[in-house]
Structures are given as C-alpha cells and as structure tokens.
Amino acid sequence: MNIVLFGPPGAGKGTQAKELSKQYDIPHISTGDILRANVRDGTELGMKAKEYMDKGELVPDEVLIGLIKNRINESDCEVGYLLDGYPRTIPQADALASILGEINKPLDAVLNIDVSDDELVARLGGRRTCSCGESYHMKFNPPEKEDVCNACGSELYQRDDDKENVIRQRLTTYNEKTKPLINYYENLGILVNIDGTGTVDGVFADICKVMDQYK
Structure with a gap:
C-alpha cells in the first residue's frame, strides 16, 4: 500500500506514521526526520534547510524532491511506503505524481489528519527537545525532572520552530501553500x-480502519 499521511504541523503525523509502519510493515519516509538529522549533524543541506525552518517557512522544493525520489527507489519500498511530510505544495504533488508514475508506484490514498489551529499551537508550544535526540511534551509526555532529559540528564530546550510566533507563521504558510492539496487529492478521489x-x-x-482497505 502506498500512502501519504497529510496534515498541519503538530497534527501527529510523525507519531502515527511510526506506529503504522510497524503495524503494516512498510517503511516510514519522513522528510522532517531526514532534515532534522542533517541540521543536527551540521551538513550543508541541514544548514540551508535550518534557515527556512527557523522562520517557519517551507524548505525549498529542490532540497526535498531529490531526497524523496532516491528514498522511494530503495528496495524496502517495493512492498509499499508511508510518506510523511511530503508533498507540501501543488508543484511538489505534481513532481511526486511524475516520480511515482515512472516507477509504477501510484498513491492508494492520502490520509488527512484534521486539527484546529488553536489545538496545534498548544501541542507544538509544549514540545521540548534534548541534544541526545529524546523529545518530550510538557503536558502529554513530561520529563521526570522539569527541563531535564530522562535519558542523559542534559537540559531540554525549545526548538526555534516550536515557539508560538514561529508556529503561527508555520500555520499561515501551511494554510496558504499546503492546504490547497486537500482539494488537489480530493479531486483525484484518493483523499x-x-x-x-x-x-x-x-x-x-x-487510520487503521482506512488502511485495512488497501492491504
């Protein structure tokens, strides 16, 4: 089954995708994870992406499209894939359709996780991160000791893109550039x-009730 998991920042796409990947034994392809790893490692790609992420803007298409094409062409995607965080714009959706057509792996469905803006601000604003890679939420998954990582004891920090002003900008960007994809995929009959x-x-x-239809 070939699935795109769609929704605004903070909708829970990453959390759901990881569990769905285990449940259905298909790879979870997350552009967010790939980009954050590059930011953490200080690569040229990561630094370029961070400039946009810190401002709540979308990472340019040329940074993402090559990553996605290469990933979907890997052998573990032969049985299907779960794409999380891509596409985010109509041009990206067109590029994805072209790529999938070339390798005969068209999408079965696009699952849109719908959450209000106010709920998203509350969710994202409570996130805290550790340099070791562990993440927490001050309400839903707090550390045992305030602002201290359970795993390594380091001080937790709030990512720049989890601050309220940046979150609001991310949502504005999403509503302007990404939300039109709802109509795009609805018109294709796969939303x-x-x-x-x-x-x-x-x-x-x-989500499982829907995905079971494509097993």
Missing part, C-alpha cells in the same frame, strides 16, 4: 479525512 482531535490510540484506530 480520506481523519479527525485528529482524539487520543493518539483513537486516531490510530481510525
């Missing part, structure tokens, strides 16, 4: 809306 305001387990169960 499925998922209510993302419930519990993590509840949203997961709703």
Whole structure:
C-alpha cells in the first residue's frame, strides 16, 4: 500500500506514521526526520534547510524532491511506503505524481489528519527537545525532572520552530501553500479525512480502519 499521511504541523503525523509502519510493515519516509538529522549533524543541506525552518517557512522544493525520489527507489519500498511530510505544495504533488508514475508506484490514498489551529499551537508550544535526540511534551509526555532529559540528564530546550510566533507563521504558510492539496487529492478521489482531535490510540484506530482497505 502506498500512502501519504497529510496534515498541519503538530497534527501527529510523525507519531502515527511510526506506529503504522510497524503495524503494516512498510517503511516510514519522513522528510522532517531526514532534515532534522542533517541540521543536527551540521551538513550543508541541514544548514540551508535550518534557515527556512527557523522562520517557519517551507524548505525549498529542490532540497526535498531529490531526497524523496532516491528514498522511494530503495528496495524496502517495493512492498509499499508511508510518506510523511511530503508533498507540501501543488508543484511538489505534481513532481511526486511524475516520480511515482515512472516507477509504477501510484498513491492508494492520502490520509488527512484534521486539527484546529488553536489545538496545534498548544501541542507544538509544549514540545521540548534534548541534544541526545529524546523529545518530550510538557503536558502529554513530561520529563521526570522539569527541563531535564530522562535519558542523559542534559537540559531540554525549545526548538526555534516550536515557539508560538514561529508556529503561527508555520500555520499561515501551511494554510496558504499546503492546504490547497486537500482539494488537489480530493479531486483525484484518493483523499480520506481523519479527525485528529482524539487520543493518539483513537486516531490510530481510525487510520487503521482506512488502511485495512488497501492491504
């Protein structure tokens, strides 16, 4: 099954994708994880991407398209894939359709996790990160000791793109550039809306009901 998991920043795409990857034994392809790894490692690509991420803007297409094409062509995607964080614009969707057509791996469905802007600000603003890679949420998954990582004892920090002013800008960018993809995929007849305001387990169960149709 070839699936895109779609939704605004903070909708829970990454969390759901990781569990869905285990459940259905298909690779989780996350542009966010790839980009953050490059930022953490200080690569040229990472530094270029960070300039845009810190301002709440989308990373340019030329940075992302090559990564996605190479990843989907890897052998573990022969049985299917779960794409998270791409596409984000109509041109990216067109480019993805072209790539998938070349390798005969068209999308089965685009699952849109729907969450309100106010809920998203509350979710993202509570996130804290550690330099060791561990992440927390001050409400939903707090560390044992305030602002200290359970795993290594280092001080936690708030990423620049998790601050409220940047979150609001990210959502504005999403609504202007990415939300039109809802109509794009709806017109193709492959969009499925998922209510993302419930519990993590509840949203997961709703997504599984849809994905079971494509097994």
